[in-house]
Amino acid sequence: MDRILIRGGHRLSGRLPISGAKNAALTLMPCALLTDAPLTLRNLPRLADVDGFGHLLNQLGASTAIEGTSPQDFGRTMTIRAGSLTSTEAPYDIVRKMRASILVLGPVLARAGEARVSLPGGCAIGNRPIDLHLKALEAIGAELEMAAGYVKATAPGGRLSGGRYRFPVVSVGATENVVMAAVLAKGGSVIENAAREPEIVDLCNCLIAMGARIEGVGTDTLEIEGVDALHGATYAVMPDRIEAGSYACAAAITGGSLELVGARAADMQATIDALREAGVTVAETADGLSVEAGAPLAPVTLSTAPYPGFATDMQAQFMAMLCLGSGTSVLTETIFENRYMHVPELARMGADIQVHGRTALVKGVDRLVGAPVMATDLRASMSLILAGLAAEGETAVARVYHLDRGYERLEEKLSAVGADIERASDG
Ligand code: EPZ
Numbered sequence: 001m002d003r004i005l006i007r008g009g010h011r012l013s014g015r016l017p018i019s020g021a022k023n024a025a026l027t028l029m030p031c032a033l034l035t036d037a038p039l040t041l042r043n044l045p046r047l048a049d050v051d052g053f054g055h056l057l058n059q060l061g062a063s064t065a066i067e068g069t070s071p072q073d074f075g076r077t078m079t080i081r082a083g084s085l086t087s088t089e090a091p092y093d094i095v096r097k098m099r100a101s102i103l104v105l106g107p108v109l110a111r112a113g114e115a116r117v118s119l120p121g122g123c124a125i126g127n128r129p130i131d132l133h134l135k136a137l138e139a140i141g142a143e144l145e146m147a148a149g150y151v152k153a154t155a156p157g158g159r160l161s162g163g164r165y166r167f168p169v170v171s172v173g174a175t176e177n178v179v180m181a182a183v184l185a186k187g188g189s190v191i192e193n194a195a196r197e198p199e200i201v202d203l204c205n206c207l208i209a210m211g212a213r214i215e216g217v218g219t220d221t222l223e224i225e226g227v228d229a230l231h232g233a234t235y236a237v238m239p240d241r242i243e244a245g246s247y248a249c250a251a252a253i254t255g256g257s258l259e260l261v262g263a264r265a266a267d268m269q270a271t272i273d274a275l276r277e278a279g280v281t282v283a284e285t286a287d288g289l290s291v292e293a294g295a296p297l298a299p300v301t302l303s304t305a306p307y308p309g310f311a312t313d314m315q316a317q318f319m320a321m322l323c324l325g326s327g328t329s330v331l332t333e334t335i336f337e338n339r340y341m342h343v344p345e346l347a348r349m350g351a352d353i354q355v356h357g358r359t360a361l362v363k364g365v366d367r368l369v370g371a372p373v374m375a376t377d378l379r380a381s382m383s384l385i386l387a388g389l390a391a392e393g394e395t396a397v398a399r400v401y402h403l404d405r406g407y408e409r410l411e412e413k414l415s416a417v418g419a420d421i422e423r424a425s426d427g
Contacts, residue, residue: 001399001400001401002426003397003400003424004396004400004410004422004423004424005422005424006370006420006421007421008368008389008392008420009390009391009392010418010420011256011418012251012389012417012419013256013258013417014259014416014418015258015259015417016258016259016413016414017261018239018247018260018261018262019046019074019239019243019262019408020075020236020238021199022240022242022243022405022406023172023197023199023240023313024202024238025044025045025049026050026103027103027176027180027199028206028235028237029050029054029078030104030106030180031206031210032057032080032082033057033062033104033111034183034207034230035210035229035231036082037081037230037232038079038080038081038232039081039210039233039234040067040078040080040232040233040234040235041078041235042077042237043077044075044237045076045237045240045408046076046409047407047408048401048405049405049406052094052098053098053101054078055094056090056098056101057080059087060082060088061083061084061085061086062081062085064079065079065081067079074408075408085112088112090102090105090116090117092118095118095120095121096118099120099128101118102117102177104117105117105133105151105153106133106177106179106181107180109137109153109155110160110180110181110184113155113157113158114152114153114154114155116151116153117150117153118149118150119151124380125336125337125341126336126338127337130151130173130174132167132168132171133171133174133177136165136177137160137177139163139164139178140165140178140181141161141163142160159186160181160184161186162186162188163187163189164189164191164192166191166192166193167192167195168193169193170195170196170220170306171195172195172200172306174195175191175195175200176195176199176200176203178191179194179200179224182226183227184227184229185224187226189226190222190223190224191222192221193220194220195306196218196219196306196307196308197306197307202238205217210233211227211230212227212230213225213227238264238267239264241268242314244260244289245268245311246317246407247291248271248275248282248289249275249317249321249386250386250389251280251291251292251293252275252280253293253321253324253387253389253390254293254389256293257291258290258291258417259285259287260289261288262288263289265284268311269308270307271310271314274302274314275291278298278321278322279296280297281294296325297325298326299322299325299326299328299330299362299364300331301329302318302331303332303334304332305335312333312335312336312339313379316339316379316383317382317386319331319343319346319360320346320351323346323353323364323365324365324390325362326364328362328363329362330361331359332358333358334358339377339379340355341377342379342383343355343360345374346384346387348371349373349391349395350369351365351368351387352365367391368391369392369393370388370393371391371395371396372396372398373387373388373398374399375399378402378403378405379406381397381400381403382406396424400423
């Protein structure tokens with residue numbers, strides 16, 4: 001297993017390119033299943049999860065061709081062709097490794113009139129049910145049966161009817177699944193209390209480029225008029241607002257300054273507001289975002305929330321940064337029930353964090369000390385990298401496969417702006 005070794009204490013400075021968004025890519029790729037025409041996605045990040053999703057699409061009968069980008073370029077262009085589906089099943093051994101695989105349920109059901117998808121099971125940050133995905137699909141005409149750890153969905157008469165569904169709580173993935181299913185339904189659909197994340201806007205814009213009829217994009221009420229067929233399109237994946245936020249924390253925790261090239265401020269206002277509350281200078285530039293560490297980091301009080309609130313995917317990274325703040329910060333995680341796995345690892349580096357239920361009190365300390373630490377989930381791993389960048393001595397982060405799921409060429413990007421970081425293989 002690989003480890004990442006960091007020798008901390010270097011101020012980061014320079015221009016750092018932001019890649020295409022993982023959580024947009026994973027909902028744009030299954031859109032190709034909705035048509036027999038090619039869908040070309042540009043700015044796809046080189047990530048393990050994107051590769052994994054490509055294999056799943058291949059399993060269903062779609063081809064995925066990576067078009068000529070040279071290895072040193074960030075991002076790739078992929079053309080996906082689902083001329084006809086050879087399978088309507090997403091098997092357990094794929095779904096258990098990547099729960100975003102559940103996002104083929106809606107498109108396969110809409111295209112083929114049936115789908116059989118393994119229940120994803122939980123993960124490190126929570127049990128991650130899919131009840132809302134299923135209720136939303138039922139509301140637009142799907143018939144569901146559960147057996148042997150799989151859900152079998154069927155569209156009576158081969159086509160979904162459309163309908164109305166109001167989410168009791170906001171769910172990003174369930175909104176994505178029902179939108180992808182509704183665009184090919186016989187009638188119209190109204191989705192209320194829909195997630196409003198920028199990745200949902202990217203999904204809707206891509207579907208509209210493919211001929212879908214969607215009103216209310218970016219709001220919590222989506223009105224979708226079903227069409228008989230979609231055509232192909234070429235669409236560029238939005239920049240990754242969580243990657244950009246993570247590297248903004250890297251600038252802040254090292255007392256440095258970074259130009260985040262390609263970052264889109266409009267997608268990450270809550271993160272920018274929280275950085276400013278911590279005393280970090282953030283400004284929009286012609287090609288992205290500039291982030292300049294200020295005086296000692298000021299304490300911050302925040303709660304995670306659905307967009308446009310503070311992203312749960314930024315909580316671990318902010319916690320790492322605030323470990324070196326002055327005063328005590330109060331972070332409350334309202335989305336997932338177990339998203340503090342990074343706390344004991346940060347504590348091993350000298351952080352002073354007390355967790356009480358969903359709230360973590362982060363008391364700023366003068367210094368962190370490098371140590372061997374263990375990554376447990378994607379964003380927790382990034383918080384350990386951030387701590388290592390600022391810690392005295394060497395930090396060795398194990399189980400970096402978590403990182404490779406969501407951060408494209410992390411060591412390369414950080415080395416280029418002054419970090420002393422390398423990947424060591426344990427054979
Ligand atoms: C997406 O996960 C993201 N993943 C997550 O990013 C992100 O943390 C999350 O949205 C919230 O923003 C992708 O886009 C691939 P949810 P998703 O459905 O869709 C509960 C990362 O680090 N819920 O919005 O699974 C659920 O348990 C990952 O990049 C149900 O109860 O999140 C959670 O408490 C981690 N029933 C809450 O809703 C359901 O059917 C929000 O989950 C679905 C969800």
